[in-house]
Amino acid sequence: MRVLVAEDHRILARTVATGLRRQTMAVDIAHAGDEAERMCLLTDYDVLVLDRDLPVMSGDDVCRRLRELVDPPPILMLTAAGEVEDKVYGLTTLGADDYLAKPFDFAELVARVRTLSRRPPGPAPAGLEYAGIALDPARRTVRVHGRTVELTAREFEVLHLLLRARGAPVDHGTLVRTVWDEHLDPRTSAVRATVSRLRGKLGDPGLITADTGQGYRLCD
Known part of the structure; x- marks a missing residue:
């Protein structure tokens, strides 16, 4: 939020x-x-x-x-x-x-x-599916190959951004501005740590890759 x-x-x-x-x-x-x-x-x-x-x-x-x-x-x-x-x-x-x-x-x-x-300004946002991941923004639920995964608010927002990109890289600056805020030191390891925890919860370390100089992306 x-x-x-x-x-x-x-x-x-x-x-x-x-x-x-x-x-x-x-x-x-x-x-x-x-x-x-x-x-x-x-x-x-x-x-x-x-x-x-x-x-x-x-x-x-x-x-x-x-x-x-x-x-x-x-x-x-x-x-x-x-x-x-x-x-x-x-x-x-x-x-x-x-x-x-x-x-x-x-x-x-x-x-x-x-x-x-929680007040939707319009129609409820559509769910996202990619690489075996199903994310429902309205209910804030995530399923991986049918398995329910519990995520923190930050992990959910990071995954949401990656799913919207559908395999394209999302750079570090975009993640900081969207999921954190202008207060966060851009040199912090918060993004890397959150992505690491997200990989573990999704159950596939290779599902999110880090492209040097470009950012993070989902692999289908």
Whole structure:
């Protein structure tokens, strides 16, 4: 799951991002409204956590502008304006999907983010099959030659990317940007370690190969 936290209070933004990352979410941060809009246009986020009081472009304007897109991200407004009329305005006039007033309980924030990420924007994504692997994105299940395989969230997302590539290599940078986030050190061994565990769970070490300089790919 990939989340954008748009919050101008840098300590709060960092705290929220760190907490969500500990819940195995990939998190990017924007500190201004125009930056948040630009990042949403460039990246498909599962959820946008949006403060209403942002510099350059207000969170209200960001919400309005994103709602003009064909497939906007679900928006959770996170704001100090917690009166009933503020919530009604945010949910109806601005078009936010959810509204959480500050101060908030972090467990509630996590629950709301996960709930929003499960709301399909359109038809449920089709299942993927390749090299004896069947992956269902909606149910988040994986079967290898009919055998059910339990994967962590990161392992599932890595496999999802590899299946979508259907044997073409997926480079390290794409895996980092999509499955992790901009916070991850590109020199880290996290990708290699995740792929290694994934190979073991799939039961065939040769099913995922590493092409020097190109990335990882599935072998049928």
